[in-house]
Amino acid sequence: MDKPRLWTRDFISIAITNFLVFTTFFYLLVTLPIYALQELHGAESEAGLITTVFLVASILTRPFAGKWIEKAGKYIVFISSLIVLFAASILYFIPQSLIGLLILRFFHGIGFGMATTATGAIVADLIPESRKGEGMGYYGLTLNLAMAIGPFLGLTVMQQTGTNVIFIINALCALFALVAGLFVRLPKKAFMPERVIERKTSMKIGNYLETSAIPVSLVSAFLGLIYSGIISFVSIYAKEQKLVEAAGYFFVVYAVVLLISRPFTGKWFDLFGANIIIYPAILCFAVGTFLLSVSNTSLLFLASAALIGVGWGTVFPSFQTIAIQVAPPKKRALATATFLSIYDFGFGIGSFIFGIAATKIDYGSLYFYCSFLIIIGSGVYYLLHGRISSRSIVKKVKREIS
Incomplete structure (x- = not known):
């Protein structure tokens, strides 16, 4: 078919x-x-x-x-x-x-x-x-x-x-x-506005946030906070490490790796489920950040860009897909708004928090600690969504066997 x-x-x-x-x-x-x-x-x-x-x-x-x-x-x-x-x-x-x-x-x-x-x-x-x-x-x-x-x-x-x-x-x-x-x-069914019944409780939080999307949105905000801190200071860090020329290619390598990996990661998400993709992607993100913390050559610096590209470039759209999938079809717009708002909050305060931290420690140490925070992020994902997704897969397998 x-x-x-x-x-x-x-x-x-x-x-x-x-x-x-x-x-x-x-x-x-x-x-x-x-x-x-x-x-x-x-x-x-x-x-x-x-x-x-x-x-x-x-x-x-x-x-x-x-x-x-x-x-x-x-x-x-x-x-x-x-x-x-x-x-x-x-x-x-x-x-x-x-x-x-x-x-x-x-x-x-x-x-x-x-x-x-x-x-x-x-x-x-x-x-x-x-x-x-x-x-x-x-x-x-x-x-x-x-x-x-x-x-x-x-x-x-x-x-x-x-x-x-x-x-x-x-x-x-x-x-x-x-x-x-x-x-x-x-599509015609998506073109027409939904019938909205006005209620006296119109100011309740459920009218402005899709609650089913909040757990995975919180995970994205946590990792987004770390990610924003990474990209905000990568050019300054490269200058300190005397890797100014390589800094210009950091996001180029990032983008090229994304283009190569995207045809595979999206299909694997559909075939095998979110967990099979997200845990390895978070690990790539963490390893890439660790390599960035010890980068003293252009090769290491650009290798970190590639791993961060595969990791974060896979994690973010996967989280957004989950936020949409867990919401009822009529609530997809609200789920998208919820996901992006919570993510933006994490991203927005990340560079500010890490800017303060950078006044206390050097950027290399900052990235080193970030790599461990990313690993902690995999635990946050497990608690808020991953374990639920795992149970769903087990049930699906049992149904297919029976």
């Missing part, structure tokens, strides 16, 4: 949209703090608020975006979010003060929170159930590629051109994301 199609026009369009949305996020992540310091004459502590304000707006928006999707429909929220992102990108030419830039970043963060929630909910409807792990793996790959290309593009443009060019490229990426989004067509 032929497998249902995965690479449809709609899936490709939503993947391109997601890639461009996250490319602009990481592109501005590395360029705006420098712009704030050099052009707006802000302090380093103030420049750090540029990312914080954006993520706060995104986190606050996502639970409401999940409810908006239930009321208005995925497509309306999806297109509206892309319009907000494009409008925000055009407005970057206007602010002449740090306060003005922070207000714009909050507005931009609202659009980002809406877009990432809507795209996650839509892609869950577009991927066939029998290929959910594989499809979500490829979808997650767009985020990881954006994380490699965005910073590389941003730093290259900043070094070779002026501020206007930086903002023009940002606006073009947002425009292309909107155009790609217009090509997406949802």
Whole structure:
């Protein structure tokens, strides 16, 4: 029997949209703090608020975006979010003060929170159930590629051109994301908004968070906290280790390894279940971080990038797939919002926490301890989801035998 199609026009369009949305996020992540310091004459502590304000707006928006999707429909929220992102990108030419830039970043963060929630909910409807792990793996790959290309593009443009060019490229990426989004067509059952019955208890937490997705979301936040600390300081660490040239290729190697491994890891998720993929991936993540802590040559440094790419690049989309699978079909948008909000919280505070830690110990030691925290993360996964998944597999095997 032929497998249902995965690479449809709609899936490709939503993947391109997601890639461009996250490319602009990481592109501005590395360029705006420098712009704030050099052009707006802000302090380093103030420049750090540029990312914080954006993520706060995104986190606050996502639970409401999940409810908006239930009321208005995925497509309306999806297109509206892309319009907000494009409008925000055009407005970057206007602010002449740090306060003005922070207000714009909050507005931009609202659009980002809406877009990432809507795209996650839509892609869950577009991927066939029998290929959910594989499809979500490829979808997650767009985020990881954006994380490699965005910073590389941003730093290259900043070094070779002026501020206007930086903002023009940002606006073009947002425009292309909107155009790609217009090509997406949802299945009829996913196009219509759900009937929502207003209740007096409308402010209860279950209306804004999908509780079934919380356990695996907490695991992603724990590991995401560690991951954000790793990538935030890897360029500084490379400079200390006199590996500046290799630092430029860290995320390139990361992305290439992801491209090679993704066709296999997603399919294995579907064939053998989450645990078979996640435990080895967490181990790769830990070993890669350990190698990073002892890297004194370019070979070790880039080998760590490869292992971290396989590890984290497999773990993150697998967790997102689980969050969607454990939720009722009508709650997938809310599950996506829950997962990304909790993850962003961990990611957002990670670099801050590890920045404080880095004032007490050197970066090599910091990465060394991180590798053990990642191993602890496998225990957190077991307690919050892995043991439940294992029991489900055992029951399935018993049913098949009987």
